[in-house]
Amino acid sequence: MRITALAGGVGGARFLRGLLHHARHTYPVTPDSDPLQLTVIGNTGDDITLFGLRVCPDIDTLLYTLGGGIHEGQGWGRADESHHLAAELAALGAEPQWFTLGDKDFGTHVYRSQLLGQGMPLSAVVDRLSSRWGLGDLGVRLLPMTDTPVETHVVVEQDGEQRAIHFQEWWVRHRAELPAERFVVAGLDRATPAPGVLEAIREADVVILPPSNPVVSIGIILGVPGVRDALRGTRAPVIGVSPLVGGRPVRGHADVCLRTIGVEETSAGVAGLYADFLDGWLVDEEDPMPGGRGLEVLRRPLLMSSVDAAAEMAGAALDLGLRLRADRATA
Ligand code: GDP
Ligand code: CA
Numbered sequence: 001m002r003i004t005a006l007a008g009g010v011g012g013a014r015f016l017r018g019l020l021h022h023a024r025h026t027y028p029v030t031p032d033s034d035p036l037q038l039t040v041i042g043n044t045g046d047d048i049t050l051f052g053l054r055v056c057p058d059i060d061t062l063l064y065t066l067g068g069g070i071h072e073g074q075g076w077g078r079a080d081e082s083h084h085l086a087a088e089l090a091a092l093g094a095e096p097q098w099f100t101l102g103d104k105d106f107g108t109h110v111y112r113s114q115l116l117g118q119g120m121p122l123s124a125v126v127d128r129l130s131s132r133w134g135l136g137d138l139g140v141r142l143l144p145m146t147d148t149p150v151e152t153h154v155v156v157e158q159d160g161e162q163r164a165i166h167f168q169e170w171w172v173r174h175r176a177e178l179p180a181e182r183f184v185v186a187g188l189d190r191a192t193p194a195p196g197v198l199e200a201i202r203e204a205d206v207v208i209l210p211p212s213n214p215v216v217s218i219g220i221i222l223g224v225p226g227v228r229d230a231l232r233g234t235r236a237p238v239i240g241v242s243p244l245v246g247g248r249p250v251r252g253h254a255d256v257c258l259r260t261i262g263v264e265e266t267s268a269g270v271a272g273l274y275a276d277f278l279d280g281w282l283v284d285e286e287d288p289m290p291g292g293r294g295l296e297v298l299r300r301p302l303l304m305s306s307v308d309a310a311a312e313m314a315g316a317a318l319d320l321g322l323r324l325r326a327d328r329a330t331a
Helices: 010-026 057-067 084-092 103-117 122-132 167-173 197-202 218-222 227-233 254-260 267-273 307-330
Strands: 002-007 037-042 048-050 053-055 140-144 151-158 161-166 180-186 206-209 238-241 280-284 296-300
Touching (some): 002 197, 002 218, 010 037, 010 057, 037 057, 037 197, 057 122, 084 103, 122 140, 151 167, 161 167, 180 254, 206 307, 238 307
Parallel strands (some): 002 206, 037 140, 238 280
Antiparallel strands (some): 151 161, 151 180
């Protein structure tokens, strides 16, 4: 069974860890079974160069979460981390100091930057990092959305003047509190999908959109030329999961992002962003969103309070996709 997912960082990673957990119990590998093969297309719009090192926050959150090395409380960064390098950089007066990087995490960025500096494309680097975290053994292939360097910037208003700052500076340093005018994604219009990205969408049995940020995670991946067309054209049902519970994002500032692009901060508003290719949509139990023609809406508890809770959600999304797929086969 070939599943393809588009993912940002924490929301995407926790959901996909749940999907793997669900699959291990539901589709155990036997000689005649059809084990789950998961291709994850990760957002690289958050990528940033710090201290001369290339940092890919969403890709790394996916690697660490699926590979079992994540700091569970934070949702990002490594478990059992120390910060000697960052302390020394601060003592030297090196900037910026608003982005936390632990010592083990630095190892990832040093190695990635070394390989990129030797001319290796990001997708090949991610392959190396995936081996480190044993993703292949889990049936997971992680692809960056593109090998083209892409960076999300935010046009903000400060002291009566407009200027563009890196998305991370807006998100981490200013906690999305600086009034944002719009998002500008440098390099996106000329980006090409990384090898395997379009094929993974076209050849999937089910495509899943986890509850990642619809604007600055999923929205950026959808902006890579060719990705949206592939989603419109795939035979696979596309199933999405709302990032809103009780009418609000569970963490992060998805509501601010939606407001910035002029979209209503509701599950219906988010589904509208995917309307041209979405077939199934999971919303929280109390969510008032109505079903519509051509869109199957399923109500489920959508809080990923544990791996088991995430597995339940992911199982419901997968089952809906498989049912829609079977319906199509008999139609
Ligand atoms: P980021 O790149 O680390 O910000 O992570 P993502 O873009 O993958 O996911 C962020 C989104 O995940 C936010 O909009 C949250 O609302 C959503 N999210 C986080 N935890 C949960 C949860 O338990 N349930 C649901 N439904 N959404 C969640
Ligand atoms: Ca992110």
